[in-house]
Amino acid sequence: MFDPSSPDMTRQAQTVDHDGPNMPAIIRRHRSFFTLLAVVTAQILLLSLQITRNNHVRLIRYWAVQAFDPFERSLGGLMNVSSTAYRTYRNLWHAEQENQELHLQLVAAQAQVQRLGEEAGETERLRTLLGFKNQMAFQTVAAEVIASSPGENSNAIFIDKGADSGLTNDLAVIIPEGVVGKIVAIFPHSAQVLLITDPSSGVGVSLAQSRVQGILKGGSNSSCDLHYVMNEEVVNRGEPVVTSGLDQVYPRGLPVGTVVNVGDGNIYKIINVKPAVDLNRLEMVLVVLKPAAAEQQAMNGTH
Amino acid sequence: MPASTHRPVAVFQIHPAILSVAALAALLLQTLLPLKLPLTRLMDFPLLLLIYFALMRRDKMFGMGLGAGLGLLQDALSHGYIGIFGIAKAITGYLAASASTRFELESLLTRTVLTGVFVLAHNLCLYALQHVLLEAPPRFQPIATASAVLMNVALGLILFQILDRFRRPA
Numbered sequence: 474m475f476d477p478s479s480p481d482m483t484r485q486a487q488t489v490d491h492d493g494p495n496m497p498a499i500i501r502r503h504r505s506f507f508t509l510l511a512v513v514t515a516q517i518l519l520l521s522l523q524i525t526r527n528n529h530v531r532l533i534r535y536w537a538v539q540a541f542d543p544f545e546r547s548l549g550g551l552m553n554v555s556s557t558a559y560r561t562y563r564n565l566w567h568a569e570q571e572n573q574e575l576h577l578q579l580v581a582a583q584a585q586v587q588r589l590g591e592e593a594g595e596t597e598r599l600r601t602l603l604g605f606k607n608q609m610a611f612q613t614v615a616a617e618v619i620a621s622s623p624g625e626n627s628n629a630i631f632i633d634k635g636a637d638s639g640l641t642n643d644l645a646v647i648i649p650e651g652v653v654g655k656i657v658a659i660f661p662h663s664a665q666v667l668l669i670t671d672p673s674s675g676v677g678v679s680l681a682q683s684r685v686q687g688i689l690k691g692g693s694n695s696s697c698d699l700h701y702v703m704n705e706e707v708v709n710r711g712e713p714v715v716t717s718g719l720d721q722v723y724p725r726g727l728p729v730g731t732v733v734n735v736g737d738g739n740i741y742k743i744i745n746v747k748p749a750v751d752l753n754r755l756e757m758v759l760v761v762l763k764p765a766a767a768e769q770q771a772m773n774g775t776h
Numbered sequence: 777m778p779a780s781t782h783r784p785v786a787v788f789q790i791h792p793a794i795l796s797v798a799a800l801a802a803l804l805l806q807t808l809l810p811l812k813l814p815l816t817r818l819m820d821f822p823l824l825l826l827i828y829f830a831l832m833r834r835d836k837m838f839g840m841g842l843g844a845g846l847g848l849l850q851d852a853l854s855h856g857y858i859g860i861f862g863i864a865k866a867i868t869g870y871l872a873a874s875a876s877t878r879f880e881l882e883s884l885l886t887r888t889v890l891t892g893v894f895v896l897a898h899n900l901c902l903y904a905l906q907h908v909l910l911e912a913p914p915r916f917q918p919i920a921t922a923s924a925v926l927m928n929v930a931l932g933l934i935l936f937q938i939l940d941r942f943r944r945p946a
Contacts, residue, residue: 504837505836505837505840505870505873506836506870508836508837508840509836509840509866509867509870512840512841512844512866513863513866513867516844516847516848516859516862516863516866517859517863517909519858519859519862520857520858520859520860520863520905520909521909523857523858523859524857524909524910524911526911527911532909
């Protein structure tokens with residue numbers, strides 16, 4: 474009979490050693506435990522091939538999808554963020570390029586708008602001038618102001634029409650707002666015009682209401698003075714002053730200015746007149762042709 | 777580990793032929809007996825065999841391997857998923873072999889307690905696996921589990937006495 478308590482039957486418990494020479498120490502020390510893990514894992518995998526969930530989805534596929542899902546979401550999210558960032562950067566870069574191009578276009582368009590505005594203004598002025606010209610009973614020649622005389626007290630301008638356009642001295646120069654001056658020097662292709670504000674100029678005028686006549690001469694500070702009006706005459710501030718036509722230069726009835734100050738002098742009144750025309754902003758003017766000059770103009774084929 | 781720290785314990789082995797016959801008999805009993813005696817459905821012959829051999833051999837690898845083998849065979853013969861019993865018995869065999877070096881196994885009390893502990897551990901392991909893996913796991917039945925433990929302990933005490941006749945020192 475087998476006797477388990479016999480001393481011959483007892484001995485030290487032997488640690489079964491199946492270690493390989495190259496195993497890490499921790500695995501060598503717990504070899505049986507790691508083997509158990511391997512066996513259990515293998516059987517779990519075997520089970521996962523058999524068990525199904527959620528409409529016959531095998532458990533192993535279910536676990537694999539669940540295991541990779543967070544990484545896929547993270548990576549997908551990262552890719553989306555990167556793609557969005559790149560797209561945003563590219564769009565911003567394109568937007569910057571487009572912005573620069575549009576800025577250049579805007580600058581060009583603004584310059585064009587300004588130029589067109591100038592042209593429109595000039596067109597309007599020319600239209601006004603043409604309309605005024607067509608209304609007048611006398612012939613005129615349109616001219617452009619090209620320069621003013623140098624000097625602090627310069628009250629003369631140059632226009633771009635001269636002898637070749639049939640102009641002569643002592644022709645009146647006007648614009649729709651009023652009288653500008655008269656031609657005092659003729660050149661082949663230009664002419665010098667003495668403004669009414671020059672002290673050496675003289676315009677025969679009359680007051681629009683009282684019909685008092687006088688001579689308008691240039692005064693100080695770009696204004697004019699009305700001379701030879703007796704103290705007894707009644708002159709009111711704000712009364713319009715028009716050409717009288719008696720000087721044989723300016724056609725009758727053209728606006729000259731407005732009375733701004735009236736005072737009594739020794740014999741004659743001291744009357745200040747503000748010109749009707751802003752003589753500092755002249756661009757286009759009309760030269761009134763006398764009958765002989767008008768004929769010359771017709772012969773030259775210019776109008 | 778140094779020998780001086782070990783209590784001298786007996787290590788036995790079983791002839792491979794006897795081991796094979798015993799395993800086959802256990803599986804056959806497990807499949808046939810419940811047809812005649814429904815109460816025997818709570819018994820687990822392969823488990824008792826595993827516990828006995830793992831305790832006697834005192835080899836974790838042997839216990840794990842025997843448990844995995846018996847469990848897979850038991851799965852194959854059942855209509856359930858292959859691997860449930862395999863995992864549970866592999867772990868039980870490992871634990872039994874691990875515990876075997878710490879106890880004197882000739883004592884009846886020791887055998888009773890150890891058998892009860894390992895049967896309970898096996899059944900809890902089964903329940904945990906089914907709960908984790910299956911979509912509709914069976915409900916935990918404590919009374920049935922306790923009954924299974926008691927029945928297997930009683931059967932084990934008888935079985936161990938029979939198997940003691942076939943063991944030999946290693």
